[in-house]
Amino acid sequence: MAVNMTKGQRISLDKPGGQLTLVRMGLGWDAVKKRGLFGSREQEIDLDASVVLLAGDQLVDAVYFGKLTSDDGSVRHTGDNLTGAGDGDDESIIVDLTRVPVHVTSLIFTVSSFQGQDFNQIANAFCRLVDETNGTELARYELSGGGQHTGNVMAKLYRHQGGWKLNAIGEPTSGRTLRDLLPAVLSYA
């Protein structure tokens, strides 16, 4: 019995927009090669991935290299990478959306350059959001060549009809630490 529900369509169990449950922010970059007097040397670049938890416009918690787990345990940072050595994502923040506290309405992901080098000086820098349940990339930004900025307000995840939705922002801004970025972050709250 193959019944059609609406014209020409059968029942799809695919969820509209996908139900996000576990997402990961990945941040990757390479050390910059610099021509020095004694051959090429690598300049150390320290990019930091951070996420801010908001309830309405109120700051609830923040996860960054100085605080690797949110108090409620739903957000975990895999740890600071000071140089960008290695391929792929150099820093990751994993968010279990099913465990985010009930009053938190949005999460805003940011990138900042701790030593203050702007994105023009950083090679192969990108940040991305991945649906960890299936590996799908939800959003990706190339940061390199992004001009004389030291920070980026990358994306916002917010509650929507019992699920979570993604709003890609990608706004370049300036600031070496999460604190510097907060005004820009709160403007998206």
Add this chain to the structure above:
Amino acid sequence: MTQLRPGANGPLPGPRVEVRVSAPCPVDVLALLVDDELRVRGDEDLVFWNAPEHGGVRWTAGTPARLTVDTAQVPERVHAVLVVLALPDGDLRSFGDLATAEVAVTAADGGADGAGVRIPLAGLGPERAVIGAELYRRAGAWKVRAVVQGHAEGLAALLGTHGVDVEPELDAAPAPTPAPAPVPAPQEHPSGQPQGQPGGQPQGQPSGQQPGASTVAYADRAWLVWEDASRSLSAYRSATDYALHVRDQDVSGRPTATGHEEIRRAADERLQADLRQLTAELAGSGDTAPAVMAPWSSPAWLTWRPGPRFEPGILAGHLTLPEAAGLRIPLVLRQPWSRACWVRRGPLPGDSIAFGWSLITRYLAAAPAGAVAVELLSPGGPAALSWVQGLPQPVVEGVLAGGVSTGPEQVTARIRRLLDLIDLRAIGAGADVEPRLGGRPIRLTVLVDPGSVPDESFDALLRIAEQGPGLGVPLVCIETDGLVEESLRGLRLRQAGQSLPSGEGSGLGDPWVGSEWEFTPELLPDAAALLQGTSAPALLRHVLAAQQATLP
């Protein structure tokens, strides 16, 4: 609420009911409107995220989603409404892994308090989609039955049985599912898996058990549960604070998106669900814990004897919270100790003595026979250790051969010798420093009343506290009358150790978010005898005598 076991039925709590699912992870919830052969007439009879309302059944998004059934609106031809639960495609587990999932059916209009039924999804195995409940007509009335049966192949297969034809490309996504589905089944049976259901615990293995995987798991699990509970509580408190903030905004006339009551209710629901799950996780697992991780009242103590190696942890007491009545988390100190142990004074004199020696009894019970020599220091004088006189001579000459030092001079001299031992061990010597101890590798040092340690020995004591535990000289300080001065040194000494309060209901902050828990120490039932200075508690005498044996 009445609990229904699979197959049981009861009256529907009202003409309009709400079906809520609680589960430790995201679960999809759907409803099927079926005839008396349990088949749908058409695919409109499936109510779910893409078709949230039909025939008196409404699907409301949430984690998990909620169903509302208005029986008056259900078409006459529909004999029953089936409540279907499924694990999302990304989730490779099965319902057998979710011991705490539950379906609750309550009156949608509130109804009488306590009315409604609960259906625990217990006893399942590799099923990835199950029918939790059946709401059905019976002689003109509606009833509810616990079904709790399903399909290992998942949702599409289950829906297929009831006549829903699911879009094939959908099968492309769950395609891997039929393959892994049989795999979890065999994993289920060689039990001992930590996720096993509380009902299926193996029995009768408390004593002779090797400190193998399961007891390690118990020590670790106690800490995991404590962390989860602390974090859940932190989320709850943060949410309720925010709800207060929202309420104040409401009062001041600024409209807010979500009402404070709704936030409070959601926070409360989340906390209760978390606590239920954590309580279930702990329930039963304690039955298999070895004696040293079980309460003194546990029958495991009846058959205790020293094991071949150190147990991975000892039970210090239990942690509770006013917000969570049913949750009692064991505080297990993991072995070997990497830090000194500081037993704080309790509200009553003698609290710390009773708890300190209860803890030491467990420490000795967790050690293989012949591994530990005990060193007793009482700078305040012999009174605190007068019960030692009553011990059998071989114990005093063997296990306690490290010496009983009382009074400031003896203690100062002894601390210096202990520091020598630590220094020698640090450079790799020291095994034979004191041959009369028979090569016992662990020198458990018990310091009663650290506040009376003479000033000149304080720095040496600090070094023992900081370096000793790593070099086989674990230190237990039992704080009694003399307070350790509130100086930087005193602070350092306290902080060098794991600080434990003594006395009923003392506060203990968790190490993750610092919430205050109520700590109830595990006390030997006859610890009071120590206070009268007359005799050692029976179990302490017993474990000391067992330590008397030499290492094989």
